[in-house]
Amino acid sequence: MKQHAALAPYLPVHAYGLGDLLYEQARSRHDMIAVIDGDHRFTYEQLDERVNRLAGVLRARGVGKGDRVLWLGQNSFRVLEALLASARVGAIFCPANWRAAPAELNVILDDFDPAIVFWQEAEIGDANRAARKGWKPESNWICHDGCAGEDSYEELLASADPETEFAPVETSTPLLAIYTAAFSGRPGAALLSHESLIIIAWLAMQGQSIDEKSGYLVSGPMFHVGVLMGTLGTFLAGGRNAFVPRVEANQLLQMMQDEKLTHAFVPQPTVVQMREANAGGKYDVSSLFCDAELSDWSMPMVMPRDAPAMKSMGGYGQTEIGGLAAVAWMGGTGAGRPVPFVAFKIGDEQGNELPRGEAGEIFARGPIVMCGYWNRPEENARRVVNGWHRTNDLGKRLPDGSIAFVGPKTTMIKTGIENVYPAEVESALRSHPGVADVCVIGVPDPKWDQNVKAVIVRKPDTDFPAEHFIEHCRALMASYKKPKIIEFTESLPKTPVGFVDRAAVDAGFGGGGYPKVG
């Protein structure tokens, strides 16, 4: 085609990865601080030089496009360096959960088959050595902390050529691997592309109001997409990323104060510890939190009060679609509306679109969506239906078109040929004035496979009869979805973080016979 040949010179111009972003930051923000970690402070120019040296090390060891690089360590500025060096050579980088046991690490090693393993001596050296011993294939193990010798990260960096020329990496190339919830019995590594990560970073920048003056406390686990989103958003905006190997309240407080940090990912238990540690107001945390007592803090994403994601909290997402891909700050109700570069479809099992208001599976498409799971051809083939990624989650369109999350598809009840989603029935029951709490389960039935059963905690001083609740549901939804059986209880078993423990409800109230999903 005439057009195609004429435009061919421009194709390489569009290849743009995280390595190109670093190239730019080293020039447009050369003397601004990029990373802080203990005694380490590096500018964007210094970070660029270190990353290029590390990429040279990788390249010298034969690591190229599609090869895997594994991180077995705690949070560190070197996680960002190793990610960026992998980006430079087109490799795939995975930060593993450093709390994993050697046997679990061996499963990951077998599955991910890394060419390079960055490992850590401090705290988890024994576990890492045990994993290495239990894994047969040869690969390059590089110790990132404290070790001397030829497998020492810093020594390799010091002796590496300061490489600066790398072949362009296509924007759509997979870069980050994050092991996510088990399907079919084993976890899989969702692969996010350079493009997806830059989109995610931009979303963080905009939604969390991150700019080049911001400082981000990387205190959550870096194998979590929500933490990486803040880290990469800060990197894109040209701010400072401050790393801590693990969460220790006084250390975090000290760092917030010293570096005047403005953003963070801090899980609730850590907030409680920090609150206690700062009860006397020893540390000035005013750059981050609005009150020194942290009295009102209950969410892990910490950002300025006037940030869009703070003014309108909430959203829907999963690692496989780049984290929160529908957000309340884009408008609407429920989980809000999709971010740029995403479309959603609520569909049936075959991927046919359902009318607004009907619950079905959430499908997503767009460059933010993962490139698939590493080494899972069957699952990848199953998860793509007519060009759409199936999330294995259930949702619906609210009357204003917003996305609402209904629940995970894995808790589906099968009654006859019909699928019933407990979350949808629970939602209907919660709208009844007599319901304080509820859990809907499937109980085995010889004829219908399963029946729908509601376990209800009634509100104090109410005594609506069972039939009343069934009629309430019949008026709100298709008849086959209504509970056939109602059982009352004083309270429902809960998980440590406060959700209803469905497995315990099944065990205590006769649940079972669920269909196999996925």
Next chain:
Amino acid sequence: MKQHAALAPYLPVHAYGLGDLLYEQARSRHDMIAVIDGDHRFTYEQLDERVNRLAGVLRARGVGKGDRVLWLGQNSFRVLEALLASARVGAIFCPANWRAAPAELNVILDDFDPAIVFWQEAEIGDANRAARKGWKPESNWICHDGCAGEDSYEELLASADPETEFAPVETSTPLLAIYTAAFSGRPGAALLSHESLIIIAWLAMQGQSIDEKSGYLVSGPMFHVGVLMGTLGTFLAGGRNAFVPRVEANQLLQMMQDEKLTHAFVPQPTVVQMREANAGGKYDVSSLFCDAELSDWSMPMVMPRDAPAMKSMGGYGQTEIGGLAAVAWMGGTGAGRPVPFVAFKIGDEQGNELPRGEAGEIFARGPIVMCGYWNRPEENARRVVNGWHRTNDLGKRLPDGSIAFVGPKTTMIKTGIENVYPAEVESALRSHPGVADVCVIGVPDPKWDQNVKAVIVRKPDTDFPAEHFIEHCRALMASYKKPKIIEFTESLPKTPVGFVDRAAVDAGFGGGGYPKVG
């Protein structure tokens, strides 16, 4: 490669164009108003149906991937429809300058070779008919306004199948063609991809604080990337685009008031007209302007006072890199810093990077950059150097790494083997207390090709001698850049919009012998 085969199912998931964005908007914002134009008001759901019908019309007439669609008309909501319908079928859409004469339109028709021409009867019907007559090839001419019969836009839409299924279009596919400044003697159409346009839209959304409650007055020409940026930003955010065929002060004021518009692109002369028309305060323009008299308004982009691009104005860009690709609101000084998905390089003629502070050509790369010029294989080959787009503009890195625009490369002076950029020398001279205005030109020299000459307007009551200005420059820059000849004058010739008229200065002060660029 094992990885590639395993990930193949996910490739179609990432194809995401403006058509997919419309698909999503029709669902997540189905009942919100998308476009307003005279008596026309359509929701996103209605717009989606109309676009799908129009795309069906295009498809039925054989328009597919890479085919061209030309718009010969004023601003209209149908420009957005035709753009989106082109997006759906993978075609390339060009909104031409509706003020062009028939002979100019024939040049565009010959060059762009459209399969479909949307043309307009009102005001410019005669010019369009003359252009059609002067152009030999057969194509489909569809009249978008007022005409009846088989080439009537609305009749075709009404009789079209309400198509909804279209093959996915790769994000990198060219979609928009904008004829831009002449190079090598004739204008060329810069092609921007779906991806570039979505990035541009996102930048408008963020920089101009556009959200789903915003209303954008499309009063600037839609063949200008700055206007399309606002239109597409509003489309991405889910706001209302309000179109006017041409700028008429009272009509604009009425629309602002009626629709409570919040954003606009209004050129300065139009603001003056509006100020006069609203001298009595007849119209309430408080949704858009902060004062009813528009007394302090001097820039075409109108947006809320607290929008990032309003708090930090300025930037550097060109249509070929998607408009402003460095902006002050990303931080820094001068023209600010690059937006996401862009890297810049200041390079010499061969594309080798120059040290910070040195002026050279601005190169850019990233998916926001154009896909090349339509039908210009030689120019496209010349404009890409080692994976970078050469802008034909001169710039430098400021001490803090920010981008500064120095001037267009086409005014380069050649002295011996050295390139001297007038804008750089002028900048040095302007820092001298005796200079009121200045223009640096090249004058022919038999030995050095050209000499550098400065034409200076001295400040009142100063009489610094010529040698003084030469010494001033010698202290600030490499010696070969300093002017060898100084001539004083009372005033410099200016263009109608107030820039120094370089051609007139050359003619009046002996300029000439410039090197051929490009």
